[in-house]
Amino acid sequence: MKIALDEKAVEWFKKELDFPENKALRFYVRYGGDVNLKQGFSPAFTVDTVDPEGYSETQSGLTYYVDEKDLWYYEDHILNVTCKNDEIEYSISNNIES
Incomplete structure (x- = not known):
């Protein structure tokens, strides 16, 4: 899995x-929504304390x-x-190497 933020998105979140x-910035799974990577669920975000057991990256000073x-x-996907x-x-990209 990977989450890929473009620079405009990074700046938007920081602003x-x-x-x-x-x-x-924590990305989580919510019921419903427009992106149907897995039927009935979609991504959402909030500000929270980092979970050291999950996936994380830092880009331009923003940790997500x-x-x-x-x-x-x-x-097995990239969330763009x-x-x-x-x-x-x-948007979702497929075929990422785990």
């Missing part, structure tokens, strides 16, 4: 969300991660996160 010390309990949703017209958009 729009408050990241106190020891906090990061997925808790271990949500890895099932993203496995972009910002267009001041809104966050998701």
Whole structure:
């Protein structure tokens, strides 16, 4: 799995969300929504404390991660996160090597 943020998305998150010390951007799985990687579920985000047991990356000073309990949703895929017209958009790429 991989989460790929473009630079516009990174800047949007940093501008729009408050990241106190020891906090990061957490992607999680929610019921419903528009992106149907797994039927009936879609990605969402919040600001939270990093889970050392999951997936995490840092890009341009922004740390983002997925808790271990949500890895099932993203496995074997790339979640592409972009910002267009001041809104966050998701798309899915397949065939990632684990």
